[in-house]
Amino acid sequence: MRSPYLVITTILFIMISTCLANTRRDFLKVHNQARKEVGVGPLTWNKTLEAYAQNYANGKIKDCQMEHSNGPYGENLAEGYEEMKASDAVKFWLTEKPNYDYNSNSCVNDECGHYTQIVWRNSVSLGCAKVKCENNWVFVICNYYPPGNYIGERPY
Numbered sequence: 001m002r003s004p005y006l007v008i009t010t011i012l013f014i015m016i017s018t019c020l021a022n023t024r025r026d027f028l029k030v031h032n033q034a035r036k037e038v039g040v041g042p043l044t045w046n047k048t049l050e051a052y053a054q055n056y057a058n059g060k061i062k063d064c065q066m067e068h069s070n071g072p073y074g075e076n077l078a079e080g081y082e083e084m085k086a087s088d089a090v091k092f093w094l095t096e097k098p099n100y101d102y103n104s105n106s107c108v109n110d111e112c113g114h115y116t117q118i119v120w121r122n123s124v125s126l127g128c129a130k131v132k133c134e135n136n137w138v139f140v141i142c143n144y145y146p147p148g149n150y151i152g153e154r155p156y
Helices: 004-037 047-058 086-094 113-118
Strands: 074-081 125-132 137-145
Touching (some): 004 086, 004 113, 004 125, 047 125, 047 137, 074 086, 074 113, 086 113, 086 137
Antiparallel strands (some): 074 137
């Protein structure tokens, strides 16, 4: 006969694994839809980037402050209410798309950097994390490799 503890632990592991897979898939799906629209290849999930993002996000649980990590990767940050899903954060960054003018390679009011990082042609890997902060807000971070948003270069 199996131990109830073992059965419960196994069920929790499956639930957490499924949730993580769904979150990863959600992050990738919305990113790759936006990239496809401009003819850029898809991103793939990178566990090193995910670990970096998770480590940084874990440090934000106390205050949920929107401060960049200043690490070696491209980076987008978002915060929102506790119901915010992974796809919501990416969709929020994508609202900047109308602010980017391809012909002049410029942003209206300098507000399109999140969008241009998402569609940056040379970025091929993605890793993201999401944590619930003590103030009941959610902090989301996505990291990109190689990073994008080089001044004077077009994203695609």
